[in-house]
Amino acid sequence: MRIRGQISIKGIVQGVGFRPFVFKTAHELGIQGTVRNLGSEVLVLAQGTNFETFVHCLSQGTPLSRIDSVTVTDSDEPVPAGFVILMSAEGSLSGFIPADVATCDDCIRDIFTPGGRYEGYWATSCVNCGPRYSIICGLPYDRERTRMDEFPMCGACEDEYTDPASRRHHAQTIACATCGPKLSLLRTDGTSVPGDPLHTAASLLDNGAVVAIRGLGGFHIACTAEATGRLKGTLGRPEQPLAVMATKEEIERVAIISETERKCLTGPSHPIVVLVKKDREALKGISKLHTLGCMLPYTALHHLLFRYLSQPMLVMTSANPPGYPMITNTHEACERLKGHVDYILTHNRVIQNRCDDSVVRDGKILRLSRGLAPKRERRDLGNACILGIGPELNANISIYKEGYCITSPHVGNVRNPATLAYLQETVERTACLLGAKYDVIAHDLHPQFLSTRYAHELAEETGATLMPVQHHKAHIAAATTSPCIGIAIDGVGYGEDGTVWGGEIFAGAVPDLTRVGHLEPVMMPGGDLATRYPERMLYGILPKEETAALLRARGWDATALGVLEKQVERRFNVTITSSTGRILDAAAALLGVCRERTFDGEPAQVLETTAVTGTPTLWDREFTQENERTILSTSSLLREAFSRMKNERPADIAASFQQTLATGIAEIAVMAAEEKGYKKVALSGGVAYNHAIESTIRKTIVASGNEYILNTNYPLGDGCISYGQCVWAGTTLKQVRK
Structure with missing residues (x-):
């Protein structure tokens, strides 16, 4: 029976509370040793009579982790008394981090607990919830490589951060009203509105104002149902259906919800779920269709806002023209939303990576984004590192490396320079987080697409081989590589x-x-x-x-x-x-x-x-x-x-x-x-x-x-194309090498 060894855990083990989980499990089982982040894996040195039970527990992981492998090897390193979380070090980049996660029930209780440390704090989170992808700058996942590094912890947060019994033990997003990011309510000229930002914003919304709200991955524009016509008019989208954010009870009142849809609405990703209206004629100013896109509040900010609102529903639409990238910084919001909104509810935590809301209908993903992406799929496509650059409309990108394919959140319509720049930014940042160096760049067959031109430029720069993939064949490749009849x-x-x-x-x-x-x-x-x-x-x-x-x-x-x-x-x-x-x-x-x-x-x-x-x-x-x-x-x-x-x-x-x-x-x-x-x-x-x-x-x-x-794991629309391009390229290379 083994009682000592070095344990390497690979997979999505960054930003999921894995080191605190290892620490706690070690204490419960009387294990001595150390744990550290090493690149995108976790390395544990352990010793104790319950070693094998310890390894089994680690292989189960945390609620947000995804374990690829647990490997145990011999080690002669000295094992300290007790158990210690060590400083992170560079290492392999085979894993990734999870998508942003909706605020958990425990944190929601915290913000509504009178007299508690987190009462009324809009950015409350713990190891089980909060921003991840939207704030990360690099791996390993530690505070200094996120946008939370700009907010040094106060003494009380430091105590929780270092307390093994705390839910915020080594939670990199820990913050409170004393030391964390701050909210402000602005007019569109950038001047401050006096009073508590959330209380005041709620009152303004109740009275018909249109307010831009900075969330996890970008700005939304919000208003009540009564103000929808004005909002659509200023945005030039008179007929476009808009999504709503509402309380659970209000969504139950206006829409038909199956048990599967209810689980989707309330799950960790909290996407927009397209539901059938109970009354086709209801809320036609918001959606003239028989369906309505609905989401629940998914951040502490949203929960607090709805506590102060007198109405149970807000129209909530992304603050960007269709197909363009989301607005992420306050200066840009003031500049571009003037004339469209009355006020801007914002905060001073930088959004490192844009992320629009995910959209799901009938269990099928319409838009792969916040909560669902970046998406990591185990797939054997050979040894080559492949970049799938995506289509022209509803684009995203995928990178295949060492048995896994990572698909980015939704980018948009690559028909304009702004979205092309966002596509390029997404490629560069994802490649950096993965340590990817491309052997092959797969792209759409259309020679005039801006994404195709970018693929040629990138291939010239990197020396990668270009592989054009016909659009509809990429659709089938995303669904299956089995012999079949494929309908696109x-x-x-x-x-x-x-x-x-x-x-x-x-x-x-x-x-x-x-x-x-x-x-x-x-x-x-x-x-x-x-x-x-x-x-x-x-x-x-x-x-x-x-x-x-x-x-x-x-x-x-x-x-x-x-x-x-x-x-x-x-x-x-x-x-x-x-x-x-x-x-x-x-x-x-x-x-x-x-x-x-x-x-x-x-x-x-x-x-x-x-x-x-x-x-x-x-x-x-x-x-x-x-x-x-x-x-x-x-x-x-x-x-x-x-x-x-x-x-x-x-x-x-x-x-x-x-x-x-x-x-x-x-x-x-x-x-x-x-x-x-x-x-x-x-x-x-x-x-x-x-x-x-x-x-x-x-x-x-x-x-x-x-x-x-x-394939319900990826969008049926063009959001699956970059993944299908990677599958097509990898399968082609494997066939050539046979």
Whole structure:
């Protein structure tokens, strides 16, 4: 029986209270020795008759830790009497740190305990909760390598920090009102508002003010439901649904919540959860959809604010234009939010790493960010270090190194210099924390993307090999590398034939995927203009007099319509696409439920909301064969919808359109599975967030006897692309080396 040795624990063991846990366990078991952070691992020297029990306990870890390995080796080092936490030292960077964690119940009790040290303190946290990723500057994870280093501990905090019996023993974020970060309430000209910042901010919100609030990873803009119209007007987002932060009781009152959704709402990450409203017509000023994004207060600041508010709900939206990085510093907030907000509730703790709110719907991740990212996935992709640079829209980055893939929080739409700079910053900081030196940089196939250009620049700088990965194949790679039929349904992605893909069925195993089916290629007159004005998309698919007459009746003037007709006739400035998103846009335009897209995905989302009250009928599907590929006719679906407009409700047509489109897509996959001999069908892409479409595809696949694969660990939309790029590149390299 071993009674002595050196124990190396690897994994997510930084920022999770692991050293205090080791210390406490050692004392309970009568173990002598030392513990220290060594890079991103924890190294323990231990001796005692309960040594083996001690090792077993360490392998269980803390609630926030993720243990990869526990290795015990012999050691001749002298073991001190008692047990000591040593200063950290440099070492391997194989692990990482957890995402920011919502304030725990114990800390919430602390801030509401009359006379307690933490009563009313907005930045209260312990080893089990609080900021992590948003404040870290380097590893090992110690206060001096976080933004808390700027706040030296007072005597009382020092006592708790060094007390093994305290929940804040070696909690690097420990702070109190005496020594910690301070809140302030400002006008947009930067001048201070007198009084207690939280009390005053709550009173201002109750009275209709719009207030920017600095949180863990950036600023939110908050207001009451009554002030939503003003907020949307100043932001130029009149139709965009906004999320709300509310008490548990208020969310229960306005939304339908399953047990799974309740666990998600209240779990350590506290994301925004998209819920179905109990009353479709309720809160339409906040969301015109049948759903509402809801989150609970997740910091001590939020809990205190809601204690002082008279209302149980606040509209809470990120303080940045859609697709742009979150605002993180007070000076920028004062400068950029003037005219949009009345006041700014801020603090003096620097946000080192931006982090937007995560969003989840039906157990599927829409946005991978605060609480869920950085995400660390065990994956054997070989020995090369790989950077996945991501797509153009809803981008993030992934880095694979030594058996693990780390995916960053959401970055945004890399169509502008500000977001590109944020992408570059994210690459540099993540690489630094991981000690990553790239062998391969995987990027989107589109040659004109800013992310593609950045990949080329970085490859030239580092000597890394470039590997372009087709967008929809990256979607399938993120879902599975098993031999399967892969369905990728989304908005747009650059195809291998130079057209815009978006409704694709593949067969094979990554990296050998063959396009065996797709939606009918149709015209997008004006390219991106057809995305903004879906009636252009409608005419591109159905360029006939009936469509032109419909557009005239809706106010299209002769000149605009004439230009559109000539564009389509001559195929001038026309993009060809098989996009699922664009056919849904056209259906929304046909039914008149969305004639202009004012936010990302609006036409398809409004179509889904319209369909909720409809009764679906399965229409006939038309398939053609071309170059050994099966093609679903989407123009025939639109013609069918057009023919039913005089006699059927828009809700019934919308429901039938979605069901028939989804059934047709699934039928191509089932036919391909039978022909190729595969028994697995994987689904990915942003359209799979549509509950009716996803459930129809799932039921059709399962009814055919095939296994249905849906990756719920990553976003189904483009937030999985950087991870899929890494998987594609690693799998390709392993195949080449066989």
